[in-house]
Amino acid sequence: MITLSVNGRDHQIDADPATPLLYVLRDDLHLNAAKFGCGLGQCGSCMVLADGLPVVSCVTPVVALEGRRIRTVEGLGGADDPGPVQRAFIDEQAAQCGYCIPGFIISAQALLERTPSPSDAEIRTALKPNLCRCGTHIRILRAVRRAADAMRTSVAANPGGEGGQ
Amino acid sequence: MKHSKGSPPELSRRAFLGGGALLVGFTLMPGRLLAQAPREAKGGGDVGLPKALGADPALESWIRIDADGAITVFTGKAELGQGIRTALIQVAAEELSVTPADITLVTADTGRTPNESFTAGSQSMQESGTAILHAAAQVRAILLGLAAERLGLPAERLTIANAAVTAPGGGSLGFGELVADGGLREATARPGTALKPVADYTVIGQGVRRIDIPAKVTGGPAYVQDLRLPGMVHARVVRPPSPSARLRGVDTGEVERMPGVVGVHRDGDYLAVVAEREWQAITASRALASAAVWDERPSLPDENDIFDTLLGLRSEDTVIHDRRLAGTGAAGGGRRLSAEFRRGYQIHGSIGPSCAVGLFEDGGMTVWSHAQGMFPLRAALVEMLGLPEDRVRCIHVEGSGCYGHNGADDAGADAALLARAFPGRPVRVQWMREDEHAWEPFGPAMVSRASGSVGRDGGIADLTYEVWSNAHSTRPGGAGALMPAWHLAQPFEPDPPKPIPQPAGGGDRNAIPLYAIPNARIVHHFLPEMPLRVSALRGLGAYMNVFSLESFMDELAREAGTDPVEFRLRHLDDPRARDVVTLAAERFGWSAARLPSGHGRGFGFARYKNLAAYCAVAVEVMVARETGATRLLRAVAAIDSGQAVNPDGIRNQTEGGIIQSASWTLMERARFDRTRVTSLDWSGYPILRFDQVPESVDVHVIDRPGSPFLGTGEAAQGPTAGAIANAVADATGARLRELPLTSDRVKAAIGV
Ligand code: FES
Ligand code: FES
Numbered sequence: 039m040i041t042l043s044v045n046g047r048d049h050q051i052d053a054d055p056a057t058p059l060l061y062v063l064r065d066d067l068h069l070n071a072a073k074f075g076c077g078l079g080q081c082g083s084c085m086v087l088a089d090g091l092p093v094v095s096c097v098t099p100v101v102a103l104e105g106r107r108i109r110t111v112e113g114l115g116g117a118d119d120p121g122p123v124q125r126a127f128i129d130e131q132a133a134q135c136g137y138c139i140p141g142f143i144i145s146a147q148a149l150l151e152r153t154p155s156p157s158d159a160e161i162r163t164a165l166k167p168n169l170c171r172c173g174t175h176i177r178i179l180r181a182v183r184r185a186a187d188a189m190r191t192s193v194a195a196n197p198g199g200e201g202g203q
Numbered sequence: 204m205k206h207s208k209g210s211p212p213e214l215s216r217r218a219f220l221g222g223g224a225l226l227v228g229f230t231l232m233p234g235r236l237l238a239q240a241p242r243e244a245k246g247g248g249d250v251g252l253p254k255a256l257g258a259d260p261a262l263e264s265w266i267r268i269d270a271d272g273a274i275t276v277f278t279g280k281a282e283l284g285q286g287i288r289t290a291l292i293q294v295a296a297e298e299l300s301v302t303p304a305d306i307t308l309v310t311a312d313t314g315r316t317p318n319e320s321f322t323a324g325s326q327s328m329q330e331s332g333t334a335i336l337h338a339a340a341q342v343r344a345i346l347l348g349l350a351a352e353r354l355g356l357p358a359e360r361l362t363i364a365n366a367a368v369t370a371p372g373g374g375s376l377g378f379g380e381l382v383a384d385g386g387l388r389e390a391t392a393r394p395g396t397a398l399k400p401v402a403d404y405t406v407i408g409q410g411v412r413r414i415d416i417p418a419k420v421t422g423g424p425a426y427v428q429d430l431r432l433p434g435m436v437h438a439r440v441v442r443p444p445s446p447s448a449r450l451r452g453v454d455t456g457e458v459e460r461m462p463g464v465v466g467v468h469r470d471g472d473y474l475a476v477v478a479e480r481e482w483q484a485i486t487a488s489r490a491l492a493s494a495a496v497w498d499e500r501p502s503l504p505d506e507n508d509i510f511d512t513l514l515g516l517r518s519e520d521t522v523i524h525d526r527r528l529a530g531t532g533a534a535g536g537g538r539r540l541s542a543e544f545r546r547g548y549q550i551h552g553s554i555g556p557s558c559a560v561g562l563f564e565d566g567g568m569t570v571w572s573h574a575q576g577m578f579p580l581r582a583a584l585v586e587m588l589g590l591p592e593d594r595v596r597c598i599h600v601e602g603s604g605c606y607g608h609n610g611a612d613d614a615g616a617d618a619a620l621l622a623r624a625f626p627g628r629p630v631r632v633q634w635m636r637e638d639e640h641a642w643e644p645f646g647p648a649m650v651s652r653a654s655g656s657v658g659r660d661g662g663i664a665d666l667t668y669e670v671w672s673n674a675h676s677t678r679p680g681g682a683g684a685l686m687p688a689w690h691l692a693q694p695f696e697p698d699p700p701k702p703i704p705q706p707a708g709g710g711d712r713n714a715i716p717l718y719a720i721p722n723a724r725i726v727h728h729f730l731p732e733m734p735l736r737v738s739a740l741r742g743l744g745a746y747m748n749v750f751s752l753e754s755f756m757d758e759l760a761r762e763a764g765t766d767p768v769e770f771r772l773r774h775l776d777d778p779r780a781r782d783v784v785t786l787a788a789e790r791f792g793w794s795a796a797r798l799p800s801g802h803g804r805g806f807g808f809a810r811y812k813n814l815a816a817y818c819a820v821a822v823e824v825m826v827a828r829e830t831g832a833t834r835l836l837r838a839v840a841a842i843d844s845g846q847a848v849n850p851d852g853i854r855n856q857t858e859g860g861i862i863q864s865a866s867w868t869l870m871e872r873a874r875f876d877r878t879r880v881t882s883l884d885w886s887g888y889p890i891l892r893f894d895q896v897p898e899s900v901d902v903h904v905i906d907r908p909g910s911p912f913l914g915t916g917e918a919a920q921g922p923t924a925g926a927i928a929n930a931v932a933d934a935t936g937a938r939l940r941e942l943p944l945t946s947d948r949v950k951a952a953i954g955v
Contacts, residue, residue, distance in 0.1 A: 061482040070429045071422030076636040080885040112422040127420045135284025135604030136419030137555045165893040172604045173862030175896040
């Protein structure tokens with residue numbers, strides 16, 4: 039049994055410790071956002087946050103994540119109460135097929151938690167691990183900029199708040 | 204995703220739709236007729252109805268209103284990430300005078316929706332959009348007629364809004380009430396639909412937000428990959444290592460004893476493993492792959508002279524255009540320019556590899572699939588499984604964007620084969636990355652040759668253009684179109700490939716330029732024999748032909764000493780073509796002013812298929828001299844898709860098309876040795892990443908209210924490629940004629 043903290047809750051996982059986190063999230067916890075794209079760490083579709091850093095869950099064994107705080111896109115908000123990054127993606131209509139988008143949201147979330155006012159170059163660097171085949175990139179860039187503005191504004195309005203966590 | 208195990212496959216659509224019975228005799232409202240003129244009435248059915256509606260004129264096939272007022276719209280098309288769901292709902296909402304949120308849309312399902320064949324060729328709005336528009340308008344007229352009877356008032360005095368019909372005095376009847384005792388069951392579409400005046404549109408033409416995006420950005424179940432049926436097991440197929448490999452033997456004993464393994468399935472050269480959990484299936488499939496012994500042989504052509512190989516194949520030649528104006532023969536022209544263009548194999552490269560779920564139960568097969576055609580897939584599965592048609596049901600569930608015929612149909616076949624082998628349990632088959640890269644049908648390698656001259660008047664005197672290409676569609680069809688069926692002990696052979704005829708064309712799509720040229724001869728050399736498996740990739744031959752012709756236009760413009768945009772306009776008579784060219788040039792700030800060193804500008808234009816959307820693209824690129832690396836800096840496009848149902852959707856599709864085409868054009872090439880495909884992942888087949896994304900991509904939509912919807916999704920592929928090649932030539936002085944324009948090739952061409 040492995041104990042995993044996912045989106046603020048502990049889960050007892052009965053799986054081979056070598057199982058990549060992606061399959062535990064999808065098959066045991068029935069979470070959809072992290073997607074299988076390559077299984078090779080090349081595309082970012084499967085990204086989640088571990089202690090605030092983006093990790094490719096398709097090549098990270100669950101055993102390596104015990105004791106770390108895992109957040110998935112589901113933990114950032116739902117369709118009725120989207121988090122600031124999700125809201126920005128909706129407002130910019132930043133999706134075509136949308137398959138890659140959860141991975142981009144994770145990269146963006148990790149960036150904005152560390153760097154609230156990123157430059158364009160910093161955004162591009164942070165998003166480089168993620169691939170999008172539909173060519174939604176320009177909207178994704180706009181969505182990340184919009185999310186940065188929104189998160190700064192909400193931190194300014196509520197300085198004691200957790201700022202998007 | 205919650206799905207009941209589904210209605211039994213044999214349930215017919217009519218039975219499913221059920222419902223009450225509506226009305227005898229209604230008068231069509233007087234009004235504007237045929238704004239979205241049904242231009243394709245010929246093939247399908249009643250003259251005067253859009254083709255798809257003519258083929259299935261029962262209105263309840265398209266629109267159902269329940270007694271409680273719930274409105275369901277049925278389309279035989281599928282959401283592929285192009286936003287079609289939202290646009291079709293907008294069309295129906297407009298004519299029914301309800302809000303988009305009032306409508307539930309059911310997409311391609313052989314058990315429930317009309318048969319609209321494939322969702323491809325940028326035809327969904329033209330075909331399904333037009334059919335739904337007409338069906339909704341007819342339902343609207345029926346509802347008004349019914350209300351008129353009940354209220355004892357002429358229909359003309361009634362208003363229809365908010366899912367109800369209201370009398371001037373205030374009496375109001377909801378849609379549900381109106382059809383409660385009758386339904387729309389007996390009503391069939393009739394020619395001569397009275398459509399809402401375009402000036403009254405409140406939903407069509409609005410940038411209505413995509414209804415599917417909230418779930419997709421919050422982890423809601425949205426894709427076939429997210430389907431979780433009770434008792435579902437996971438499968439992986441162990442493909443042959445190369446296209447002609449044969450399975451000599453495999454000892455499955457050890458794999459069968461691995462934890463969670465439900466079973467190994469072998470049928471000839473077809474090998475797969477099914478396990479309780481997904482990771483168990485993956486580990487078991489790796490063990491199975493090491494246990495399998497294959498006989499391989501070199502059956503692929505030499506990558507280094509693939510174009511000579513293609514030119515050496517037997518070809519079926521068609522002169523698709525031959526125009527000679529008396530007295531303006533080639534002799535009138537100046538110096539003759541000739542050029543050969545090439546395009547290597549490219550892949551669809553969906554971010555999510557293909558996936559499907561199959562369930563074989565009580566003699567019926569259900570397959571959930573993200574393929575582009577549920578009815579064609581069913582036909583292929585019926586043949587492969589030897590089941591009667593009414594025992595096979597195919598239900599579309601979205602997948603990752605496909606951009607054409609990728610592995611989706613094949614994954615559907617895998618799911619069906621494995622569901623049959625393990626009956627009673629839903630079997631989910633997920634392809635691995637290398638399966639998709641190696642086995643999806645590629646976009647064909649192609650060669651083209653252009654020659655022409657500029658006359659004394661400064662215009663093109665003559666043009667000859669020839670293109671050599673394999674088929675651009677090897678879709679199902681028959682079971683032989685399904686790759687897994689090739690590997691069975693009783694294999695199915697693919698049908699001989701056929702060219703797609705003009706005017707749409709396949710390899711010769713857009714081979715006839717829209718430009719007015721006094722003497723032009725265009726030849727399509729169709730190559731039936733396929734050295735590698737190929738099929739439809741977004742734009743089909745248009746990508747290569749527009750790249751070639753737009754490159755050659757610039758060569759001719761240079762010969763004429765004329766600015767490339769001016770040169771194009773000089774040869775364009777169609778005012779809508781002129782408008783997109785002019786608008787793109789203007790918004791780009793097209794000029795002859797000097798750009799910084801290493802920068803270049805380029806232009807490209809085409810009307811997709813010469814009958815869908817008009818699209819012009821202007822770009823600026825930067826070429827690093829030392830490395831030859833080319834970056835697209837900015838792109839400005841103008842597009843005319845006729846009546847724009849959702850302008851933001853058109854922009855989204857076109858922006859995406861430009862970026863995808865930039866990736867194809869600058870970096871993409873499938874690789875192989877004499878035996879195996881070798882570009883098996885994103886390092887072997889790199890695509891554009893965020894550091895190479897342009898600074899800006901601006902798309903300007905020209906709306907044409909009241910004119911037919913024109914397909915959009917593929918319109919930017921060719922013009923972008925032409926524009927980039929022209930910009931590279933402008934930046935470096937070197938003309939590159941082989942796709943992709945990789946840094947090595949650019950560097951070699953500029954000789955540093
Ligand atoms: S699926 Fe994990 S990086 Fe591609
Ligand atoms: S939106 Fe389809 S892959 Fe990015």
